[in-house]
Amino acid sequence: MQRNQGQFILGVAWPVADLIVEYITLQPGVERAAIAGSIRRGLEIIQDIEIVAASTAPEALVTALTSMQGVEQAEWQDGNKLVLILTNGLVCRIYIVNPEVYIAALVYYTGSAGYVAKLAGQAAKRNLLFTAEGVRAKDGQQVMLAEESDFYTMLKLNYDQPELREDNTKLTPAGEIFTPVVSLQNVQGVVHVHTTYSDGASRLADMAAAAKERGWHYLGIADHSKTASYAGGLSIETVKAQRREIEKLNAENPEFRILAGIESDILPDGSLDYPEEILASFDFVVASVHSAFRQSEADMTKRIIKAMRNSYVTILGHPTGRLLLRRKGYAVNIGEVIAAAAQSGTIIEINSSPYRLDLDWRWCRLAKEQGVLFAINPDAHSVGEFEHMRYGMAAARKAGLSPSQVINTYSLPEVMSLLHRKRP
Numbered sequence: 163m164q165r166n167q168g169q170f171i172l173g174v175a176w177p178v179a180d181l182i183v184e185y186i187t188l189q190p191g192v193e194r195a196a197i198a199g200s201i202r203r204g205l206e207i208i209q210d211i212e213i214v215a216a217s218t219a220p221e222a223l224v225t226a227l228t229s230m231q232g233v234e235q236a237e238w239q240d241g242n243k244l245v246l247i248l249t250n251g252l253v254c255r256i257y258i259v260n261p262e263v264y265i266a267a268l269v270y271y272t273g274s275a276g277y278v279a280k281l282a283g284q285a286a287k288r289n290l291l292f293t294a295e296g297v298r299a300k301d302g303q304q305v306m307l308a309e310e311s312d313f314y315t316m317l318k319l320n321y322d323q324p325e326l327r328e329d330n331t332k333l334t335p336a337g338e339i340f341t342p343v344v345s346l347q348n349v350q351g352v353v354h355v356h357t358t359y360s361d362g363a364s365r366l367a368d369m370a371a372a373a374k375e376r377g378w379h380y381l382g383i384a385d386h387s388k389t390a391s392y393a394g395g396l397s398i399e400t401v402k403a404q405r406r407e408i409e410k411l412n413a414e415n416p417e418f419r420i421l422a423g424i425e426s427d428i429l430p431d432g433s434l435d436y437p438e439e440i441l442a443s444f445d446f447v448v449a450s451v452h453s454a455f456r457q458s459e460a461d462m463t464k465r466i467i468k469a470m471r472n473s474y475v476t477i478l479g480h481p482t483g484r485l486l487l488r489r490k491g492y493a494v495n496i497g498e499v500i501a502a503a504a505q506s507g508t509i510i511e512i513n514s515s516p517y518r519l520d521l522d523w524r525w526c527r528l529a530k531e532q533g534v535l536f537a538i539n540p541d542a543h544s545v546g547e548f549e550h551m552r553y554g555m556a557a558a559r560k561a562g563l564s565p566s567q568v569i570n571t572y573s574l575p576e577v578m579s580l581l582h583r584k585r586p
């Protein structure tokens with residue numbers, strides 16, 4: 163379990179929260195329940211799990227939760243929440259509310275605190291009192307809300323998806339230009355996964371079958387390149403052998419397409435790992451830094467920008483190299499890297515591994531303004547790791563990316579031309 167002074171990565175906390183919500187909804191008297199707080203907002207680091215549950219039998223729910231497996235300590239606090247400490251150290255606050263105030267409580271506990279204060283201010287302008295206990299008119303009458311969208315309609319605001327609800331988010335009046343935000347339903351395919359050809363645990367054919375199973379139309383294989391010998395990097399001979407397998411599988415499955423890519427190391431001097439004719443033979447190239455992390459910021463920035471100027475480099479992989487709660491990223495001037503990506507037409511990866519979530523969503527907002535395109539990449543090393551996509555998607559949604567800014571939402575022919583747009 164990832165533990166760091168009460169901090170957990172989203173990838174640990176979210177699945178646990180899902181299980182608790184599932185358990186809650188099975189209890190008698192429970193009408194609705196959902197994750198709130200920073201998990202719902204898709205933050206990469208989580209302090210605690212927050213859940214809102216609407217129940218007509220709160221005592222029974224408290225009893226059931228207290229005896230749930232994995233609970234080390236349970237305490238009823240302030241007359242409205244059950245605080246659980248789980249055996250892995252995670253703290254879980256469960257707000258148990260009357261069903262008629264559920265929506266208001268869900269908005270309230272989703273936060274952030276600063277964002278909720280803005281909503282309360284907006285409510286006050288309309289003579290409504292918005293608190294965790296509901297929305298009340300001047301005469302004390304409770305306003306009934308069936309869905310969160312009703313809450314925003316009531317305040318004459320555009321709906322903000324939970325991932326956008328941070329302290330610095332501006333509320334927008336209903337009817338103002340509203341760009342749609344990308345979601346998992348928009349995804350037509352993914353690139354950047356590993357197989358047993360390098361350090362993956364699943365076979366190429368199994369990865370492709372699992373991607374197809376998810377309803378995707380294409381999958382881009384990107385095993386490690388030859389310098390990454392610690393990760394089973396591919397020799398030129400192995401690249402050719404893998405290509406033959408890809409071609410064979412594609413011939414057998416014309417309705418699904420495996421793209422032949424590579425995750426090429428960016429060598430310390432900014433050059434790539436294969437001669438040009440090999441690079442040219444790939445459908446796409448993800449270029450990533452995996453070594454010489456201690457270069458100066460100036461050298462690292464120059465190194466990455468040189469790689470992006472290579473016309474065969476399609477995507478810049480995990481641009482800062484950070485490992486959440488484990489390792490800071492290398493020293494690099496991300497502003498310059500983003501500008502160079504925009505200028506060279508290089509796509510920037512949102513690496514969806516819950517340890518990476520790199521490029522950080524805060525930087526993605528800046529990159530988006532410069533017209534950079536993004537690839538939400540699972541970097542899956544096994545079939546199970548396709549699940550990473552939900553974390554990368556949360557980051558993309560926090561950055562407010564629209565479907566058109568994310569290559570995964572394009573059809574196969576469209577994505578092929580995006581992947582080749584830098585080529586001579």
Ligand SMILES: [Zn+2]
Nearest residue numbers: 425450479480
């Ligand atoms: Zn990598």
Ligand SMILES: [Zn+2]
Nearest residue numbers: 354356425541
């Ligand atoms: Zn990778």
